[in-house]
Amino acid sequence: SQTIHQWPATLVQPVGSPLSLECTVEGTSNPNLYWYRQAAGRGLQLLFYSVGIGQISSEVPQNLSASRPQDRQFILSSKKLLLSDSGFYLCAWTRGNTDTQYFGPGTRLTVL
Amino acid sequence: QKEVEQNSGPLSVPEGAIASLNCTYSDRGSQSFFWYRQYSGKSPELIMFIYSNGDKEDGRFTAQLNKASQYVSLLIRDSQPSDSATYLCAAEGGKLIFGQGTELSVKP
Numbered sequence: 001s002q003t004i005h006q007w008p009a010t011l012v013q014p015v016g017s018p019l020s021l022e023c024t025v026e027g028t029s030n031p032n033l034y035w036y037r038q039a040a041g042r043g044l045q046l047l048f049y050s051v052g053i054g055q056i057s058s059e060v061p062q063n064l065s066a067s068r069p070q071d072r073q074f075i076l077s078s079k080k081l082l083l084s085d086s087g088f089y090l091c092a093w094t095r096g097n098t099d100t101q102y103f104g105p106g107t108r109l110t111v112l
Numbered sequence: 113q114k115e116v117e118q119n120s121g122p123l124s125v126p127e128g129a130i131a132s133l134n135c136t137y138s139d140r141g142s143q144s145f146f147w148y149r150q151y152s153g154k155s156p157e158l159i160m161f162i163y164s165n166g167d168k169e170d171g172r173f174t175a176q177l178n179k180a181s182q183y184v185s186l187l188i189r190d191s192q193p194s195d196s197a198t199y200l201c202a203a204e205g206g207k208l209i210f211g212q213g214t215e216l217s218v219k220p
Contacts, residue, residue: 043210043211044200044210046207046208049207088155090155099204100144100146100161101208103155103156103157105154106155108153
């Protein structure tokens with residue numbers, strides 16, 4: 001069966017510090033991968049998606065970036081965090097062209 | 113802009129009642145629709161998906177789709193306190209478009 005992992009589970013970072021969140025999927029190959037952010041009391045905002053190694057599409061221009069160095073690894077990064085970057089970061093995957101997305105456990109980021 | 117709209121609630125129902133959650137979408141080209149449940153502080157988990165007009169049943173859950181009216185609903189029969197969560201509706205539109213979610217509270 002497929003499993004999706006995210007770490008860390010929680011993170012408290014000062015404004016201006018860098019960020020690196022990691023997502024890995026097990027039990028499948030060549031998944032489509034997604035990064036979402038959910039601000040407190042808000043809906044899901046798609047940040048990035050990837051259909052393959054090195055292929056990243058950005059949905060929202062901001063101070064975040066994403067990379068996919070391996071088939072089942074997706075990384076979300078920032079060089080300098082802003083207060084507005086606080087939120088619940090969710091990684092999701094789909095099998096190829098199917099639409100059904102499965103979410104990881106999420107990382108709760110607080111920027112102080 | 114493609115949108116999915118849900119009543120934010122909170123929707124409060126007594127234990128054992130039927131909870132009805134509704135969703136409308138703007139993109140007539142959407143073919144696939146999904147319901148996710150999100151407990152407070154947790155990530156969304158898939159409950160059901162539906163592609164065809166009509167009803168689809170899975171245990172206590174029934175998804176209903178009316179493409180002509182661009183309307184999707186989720187019925188939860190015999191609601192339990194453990195069903196208390198936020199329910200997210202999503203429509204496929206090149207990518208998944210999520211609604212803001214409806215908070216459901218089931219009172220014992």
